[in-house]
Amino acid sequence: MDFLIGWIAIIPSYATPLLLASLGLIICEKAGVLNLGAEGLMAVGAMTGAVTVLSGADPWFGLAAGSAAAMALALLFGISTVALRANHTLAGLAVVAIGLGITGVVGRPYVQKTFPGIPNLGDLFGIDRSSAFGRILAVQDPVTLALPILVGALWWWISKSRHGLRLRSVGENPAAADVAGIDVQLVQFGAVLASGLLCGLAGAYLSVATSHVWVEGMVASRGWIAVALVIFSRWNAARALWGALLFGSADALVPRLQAIGADVPVYLMMTLPYVLTLVVLVAGSMSGRRSGEPAFLGRVYLRQDKQ
Amino acid sequence: MKERNTKPSASARLFAATAAVLASCAASGAYAFTLEGAPKVAFIYASSAQDGGWNEALEAGRKAVEEQLKVPVAVTENIPEEATKLRAAIDLYVKRGFNIIIGTTYGYSAPMAEAAKAYPNVAFLSASGTENGPNMESFYARTYQGWYLAGIAAGQATKTKKIGILAGFPVGVVNWDINSFALGARSVDPAIETVAVFANSWWDPVKEGQIAQAILDQKADVLATNLSATSALDAAEKAGVPSVGFQLDMSHAAPKTIQTSVVFRWEKYLVPTIKEIIDGSWKPEEFGAFEGLETGVVELAPFGPTVSEETKAKIEAAKQDIIAGKLDPFQGLLKKQDGTVVVDAGGKVDDAALWSMDYFVDGVIGTMPAK
Amino acid sequence: MLDTAFLVRRQNPGFLLTSLSYAGGLLVGLTVSAMLLVHAGVPASALVDEFLIATFLTSDGLSQTATAALPLVLVGLASAVAMRVRFWNIGVEGQLWLGAIASTWVALNGIGPEALRLPTMFVLAALAGAAWIAISLFLKLRWGVNEVISTLLLGSVAFLLVQHLLFGVWRDPANSFPVTATFPEASWFSILGWGQLHTGIFLVAGIALSIWFVMEHSRAGFYADAVGFNAKAALATGLPVLRTAVGLVLLSGALSGVAGMMIVAGTEHRLNQSVGNGYLFSAIVIAYLARAKPLWVIVVSFALGAVFTAGNVLKVFYSISEAMIVLMQGTVLMSILMAQFFSTYSLKRPN
Structure with missing residues (x-):
C-alpha cells in the first residue's frame, strides 16, 4: 500500500513536463506546422527559468521567463517555417541544436547552483498527510493541479470553439481556410508561439519546480518523448493526459522496484514506456480509429496551390 | 595495486x-x-x-x-x-x-x-x-574508505534503521561505494539496511530528485548520493533528512541536514x-x-551542524584504524546480498576483486541491473 | 499576410540561383558563427590560421575528416534512401546500435573463420539494422502506425538493449565498466597508414557507388521518385512500387547497421555506451542538404566531417565548448534553410 501511494504521488512529477510540452506541440501541429524542436525549446525554458530565479526573482516569475524565452526561439522557428516556408523537420532539428547550444553557452556560470523552487500544496495549505489522499495531494504543486483544467480547456477550445475550428481548418485544408477568410500564416504563427510558451513552461518546470537546479542537457530527451506522445495521443489533448500518465507511471516504476530489491532486469524494464506506447498505438490502429494526424501537417501552403 | x-x-x-x-x-x-x-x-x-x-x-x-x-x-x-x-x-x-x-x-x-x-x-x-x-x-x-566513514555517520543518524543511497551505474567503483557505505552503517548497528537505487545516468538532476523521493518513501531516514547533481540533497533538506554528498563538499545544497561529503583531493x-x-x-x-585516506586523496568534507561529537569521535577512530591497516571495510566475514560468503573471517577482498565487484553485500536492498 | 503580392513557387530555379541562395545561407550562418567565436575569445586571425588550415590543409586534419566521414556517409545514405520513399527514419541511431551489437557479438565470440570475420560482421550488422527497421515497416504497413514515432521509440529501446548487454554479459570482467573487451584484430579494419583511416573506406565507397547506381540509374530510383511511400497509390499503379519502397526502407536500416559496424570495427575496436550518439541529427541533416542524392551525400558527409575536425581544434586550443559547436551547427543549418526560400519562391505582384 505504501508502495502504491508513493508511486502514485510521484507520477505527476514525471508526467507534468511531458504533458505541457505535448499540449504545446498539439496546438502547433493542429495548425499544420510539424514541430520537432521541443527538446530545444524545453532546454531554453529550463535554463532561463533557473537563471531568472538564481538572479533573485520569484520562482513563479522564473516559470514565466522560461516560457517567454522559449517563445523567442519559437518565433525564429515560425519565421523559418511559416514565413520562409522552410522544411519543418529540418527547421525543428535546427531549433533543437540552437536551443541545446545556446543554453550550454549562456548558462555555463549557473550550473549546479540550487535555488528555492515553487512550493507544493502541503507547504501552501498545510494539507493533512495522515490519509492516503492527503499524502498524495500534499506533494503536488499548483502547476500540476491546474493541468487537468488546462487539458479540459484546450480540448474544448480545439474541438468545440470557433477559434479551434479555424486552427484545425488551417492544418487540415489551408486552401479552404484561406478562401473562408482565415489568415493562414497568422494562425500558424500563433500556434507556433503557443508551442514555445508551453514547451518553455515544461522546461522551466523541470528546473524550477522539480529539481531546483540547472545543468546542461537536463532536459535529457524529454522533448523527444513529448513528440512521441503527440502522435500517441492522436493530436488529442485529453488523450495526451492519459498518455503522459501512462508514460510517467512506467518511468516512475523502475527505480521504485529497485528500491524494494525486486529481481528485475532493469534496462529491459526501462524499455517498458516505449514498448507500451507502441502497443497502445497498434491497438488503437487495429480498432480502426483514425490517426488524427492533420492532413496538411508538415507541408508548405502557397496561395497559388489552392484548387 | x-x-x-x-x-x-x-x-x-x-x-x-x-x-x-x-x-x-x-x-x-x-x-x-x-x-x-x-x-x-x-x-x-x-x-x-x-x-x-x-x-x-x-x-x-x-x-x-x-x-x-x-x-x-x-x-x-x-x-x-x-x-x-x-x-x-x-x-x-x-x-x-x-x-x-x-x-x-x-x-x-x-x-x-x-x-x-x-x-x-x-x-x-x-x-x-x-x-x-x-x-x-x-x-x-x-573512495570506499571514505564511504565507510560516511556509513558510520549515517548509521549514527538513522532512527528507522534504514538508510538510502542513490548511484549512477553498476560499475565496480560505484558498487564498492554502496557496499562500503552499507558496511559502515552496519558497524554501528548490524540491523541497519541500506536501500540502493541506480539512476542509470551520471547526470540527470530531475531523475535524481525523483529517485531520492523513491528512497525516502521506503522509510529511509538518511539519504546519500553517489552522483553530482544537488537535487537529491535538496530533496533530503526539504524532508529534513540527514544526507551525505560526494565528490565535492556539497553542504551548499543541504546546509542544515548534510552530515558530510566524501570528497576527492x-x-x-x-x-x-x-x-x-x-x-x-x-x-x-x-x-x-x-x-586512499592515508594520502588524503580521499577524505571527508567538514561535518554538518547536526553531527554529534560521539559520531565524530567514532569516525576519527575508524579513520585512524583504516590508515593504520587495522581495519578494512571489506574484511571477512563478508557475505553477498544472497548470503554467499565472499571472504571468510580473517581475510579481505583484494584489489582485483574490488575492481570487479558486481554484487551487493548483505544488508543492501536493491537490484543489480542486467544480472 | 501578403495580400498585395503573391508568393509563387519558381518553376525552374536554375543552377545559379540555387547555388547562390545555398551559398548565401551558408555564408550568413558561418558569419554569425564566426562572430560567436570571436565573442567567445577566439582571435579573428586564428579563425583562418587554425581553423581553416588545420582542418583542410594539414594531412592530419584531412585524415581525421576522412575517418569521421565514413560512418557519416553510411547514415546519410540511410536517411537519404528512406527519404526518397517518404519514409521518415528517425531511428537511425537505433539501427546503428543493432548493427554494432551484431558485429560485437561476432567479434567477441569469434563467429566463423577468421578470414571471413569482417564479412560476417558486415552481413550480420546489415541484417540486424534491417530487422530493426523492419518492425517499424511492418507496423506501418499492417496497422498504419506512424514511422516517426515507431522508429524514434525503437531507437530508445535499442540503446537500452545495448546497456543491458554492456552491464550484463559484455561488461569488462576486470572492472565491470560498461565497455566490452577489445576485439581480436581479425575484427579490425586494417589501418591504411594515414592517420586512423582504415580499409573500411573501400567498403563505404563501394556501397555509396552501388546506391548511386540504384537510385540514379535503375528503375528503383524512378519508382521511388514517382510514387513515394504511399501504399494505396502504389498498389493502384500496378507497378512493383511497394516492393521497391519496402526494399529501400530495409536498405536504410541495413546501411545504419553497417555504420555501427564501421564504428566498432574501424575506429573503436570495442563497444561502449557513447559510440552511436549524435548520428541521427547528422544523418537527417546530411540527407536533406544533399537533397537525398547519393553523390552529394558523400560531399556533405565530408563537409560535416570537416566541421567535426574543426570543432576538435577549437575545443583543444580555444576551450570552445561542445555547446558552442552545437549552436554553430544549428545556426548554419537554420540560415541555409531560410535562404532556400529565395531560390524556391518568388514574389509576384498582381497585375
Whole structure:
C-alpha cells in the first residue's frame, strides 16, 4: 500500500513536463506546422527559468521567463517555417541544436547552483498527510493541479470553439481556410508561439519546480518523448493526459522496484514506456480509429496551390 | 595495486597477465620514464569542467598543479568517449609540444593506452582508467574508505534503521561505494539496511530528485548520493533528512541536514606525480595508483551542524584504524546480498576483486541491473 | 499576410540561383558563427590560421575528416534512401546500435573463420539494422502506425538493449565498466597508414557507388521518385512500387547497421555506451542538404566531417565548448534553410 501511494504521488512529477510540452506541440501541429524542436525549446525554458530565479526573482516569475524565452526561439522557428516556408523537420532539428547550444553557452556560470523552487500544496495549505489522499495531494504543486483544467480547456477550445475550428481548418485544408477568410500564416504563427510558451513552461518546470537546479542537457530527451506522445495521443489533448500518465507511471516504476530489491532486469524494464506506447498505438490502429494526424501537417501552403 | 592477496582471484590473474606483457620492458615491477622537452600539461574532460562534481574535483587538482608547479596547463572539455575524437585531441596536443596528458574518464582509458604506445615520450595519466604501461598510469582513489566513514555517520543518524543511497551505474567503483557505505552503517548497528537505487545516468538532476523521493518513501531516514547533481540533497533538506554528498563538499545544497561529503583531493596525487614526471623520477605503477585516506586523496568534507561529537569521535577512530591497516571495510566475514560468503573471517577482498565487484553485500536492498 | 503580392513557387530555379541562395545561407550562418567565436575569445586571425588550415590543409586534419566521414556517409545514405520513399527514419541511431551489437557479438565470440570475420560482421550488422527497421515497416504497413514515432521509440529501446548487454554479459570482467573487451584484430579494419583511416573506406565507397547506381540509374530510383511511400497509390499503379519502397526502407536500416559496424570495427575496436550518439541529427541533416542524392551525400558527409575536425581544434586550443559547436551547427543549418526560400519562391505582384 505504501508502495502504491508513493508511486502514485510521484507520477505527476514525471508526467507534468511531458504533458505541457505535448499540449504545446498539439496546438502547433493542429495548425499544420510539424514541430520537432521541443527538446530545444524545453532546454531554453529550463535554463532561463533557473537563471531568472538564481538572479533573485520569484520562482513563479522564473516559470514565466522560461516560457517567454522559449517563445523567442519559437518565433525564429515560425519565421523559418511559416514565413520562409522552410522544411519543418529540418527547421525543428535546427531549433533543437540552437536551443541545446545556446543554453550550454549562456548558462555555463549557473550550473549546479540550487535555488528555492515553487512550493507544493502541503507547504501552501498545510494539507493533512495522515490519509492516503492527503499524502498524495500534499506533494503536488499548483502547476500540476491546474493541468487537468488546462487539458479540459484546450480540448474544448480545439474541438468545440470557433477559434479551434479555424486552427484545425488551417492544418487540415489551408486552401479552404484561406478562401473562408482565415489568415493562414497568422494562425500558424500563433500556434507556433503557443508551442514555445508551453514547451518553455515544461522546461522551466523541470528546473524550477522539480529539481531546483540547472545543468546542461537536463532536459535529457524529454522533448523527444513529448513528440512521441503527440502522435500517441492522436493530436488529442485529453488523450495526451492519459498518455503522459501512462508514460510517467512506467518511468516512475523502475527505480521504485529497485528500491524494494525486486529481481528485475532493469534496462529491459526501462524499455517498458516505449514498448507500451507502441502497443497502445497498434491497438488503437487495429480498432480502426483514425490517426488524427492533420492532413496538411508538415507541408508548405502557397496561395497559388489552392484548387 | 600495492598490496595483493596471496590467493589471486580470476580477475587478479587477468590483471597480472596483462601486467606481465606490459612489464616485459621494465626491470622490477614499476616502469621507468623520461620526459623529453619542457613540461606542458593538458587535461581532457568528457563534459564541462565546471560540472559541480567529478570534473570539478579534478579541476581543483589542475589548478593546484598550475599554481604549485608553475607549468603551463591547458584544458579541453567535451571530448566524447570515442576513440577517433579523443585521439584527434591527443594528436593536436602532442604536435604542440604537450607532453603530460591527463584523461578524466574510464571511457578514455583504452584509446589513451593506444596513444601512449604511439607516443612513448609523452606521459599519460588516466583518471578511473584501467590501463597502465611504461608511460601511462591510471589513477583512482579508495573512495570506499571514505564511504565507510560516511556509513558510520549515517548509521549514527538513522532512527528507522534504514538508510538510502542513490548511484549512477553498476560499475565496480560505484558498487564498492554502496557496499562500503552499507558496511559502515552496519558497524554501528548490524540491523541497519541500506536501500540502493541506480539512476542509470551520471547526470540527470530531475531523475535524481525523483529517485531520492523513491528512497525516502521506503522509510529511509538518511539519504546519500553517489552522483553530482544537488537535487537529491535538496530533496533530503526539504524532508529534513540527514544526507551525505560526494565528490565535492556539497553542504551548499543541504546546509542544515548534510552530515558530510566524501570528497576527492586530486591535488594530493596530481601534484607529486607530475612533479616526479618532470624530475624524471616517475615510475608508473603496474596496476595504477590507488591511494586512499592515508594520502588524503580521499577524505571527508567538514561535518554538518547536526553531527554529534560521539559520531565524530567514532569516525576519527575508524579513520585512524583504516590508515593504520587495522581495519578494512571489506574484511571477512563478508557475505553477498544472497548470503554467499565472499571472504571468510580473517581475510579481505583484494584489489582485483574490488575492481570487479558486481554484487551487493548483505544488508543492501536493491537490484543489480542486467544480472 | 501578403495580400498585395503573391508568393509563387519558381518553376525552374536554375543552377545559379540555387547555388547562390545555398551559398548565401551558408555564408550568413558561418558569419554569425564566426562572430560567436570571436565573442567567445577566439582571435579573428586564428579563425583562418587554425581553423581553416588545420582542418583542410594539414594531412592530419584531412585524415581525421576522412575517418569521421565514413560512418557519416553510411547514415546519410540511410536517411537519404528512406527519404526518397517518404519514409521518415528517425531511428537511425537505433539501427546503428543493432548493427554494432551484431558485429560485437561476432567479434567477441569469434563467429566463423577468421578470414571471413569482417564479412560476417558486415552481413550480420546489415541484417540486424534491417530487422530493426523492419518492425517499424511492418507496423506501418499492417496497422498504419506512424514511422516517426515507431522508429524514434525503437531507437530508445535499442540503446537500452545495448546497456543491458554492456552491464550484463559484455561488461569488462576486470572492472565491470560498461565497455566490452577489445576485439581480436581479425575484427579490425586494417589501418591504411594515414592517420586512423582504415580499409573500411573501400567498403563505404563501394556501397555509396552501388546506391548511386540504384537510385540514379535503375528503375528503383524512378519508382521511388514517382510514387513515394504511399501504399494505396502504389498498389493502384500496378507497378512493383511497394516492393521497391519496402526494399529501400530495409536498405536504410541495413546501411545504419553497417555504420555501427564501421564504428566498432574501424575506429573503436570495442563497444561502449557513447559510440552511436549524435548520428541521427547528422544523418537527417546530411540527407536533406544533399537533397537525398547519393553523390552529394558523400560531399556533405565530408563537409560535416570537416566541421567535426574543426570543432576538435577549437575545443583543444580555444576551450570552445561542445555547446558552442552545437549552436554553430544549428545556426548554419537554420540560415541555409531560410535562404532556400529565395531560390524556391518568388514574389509576384498582381497585375
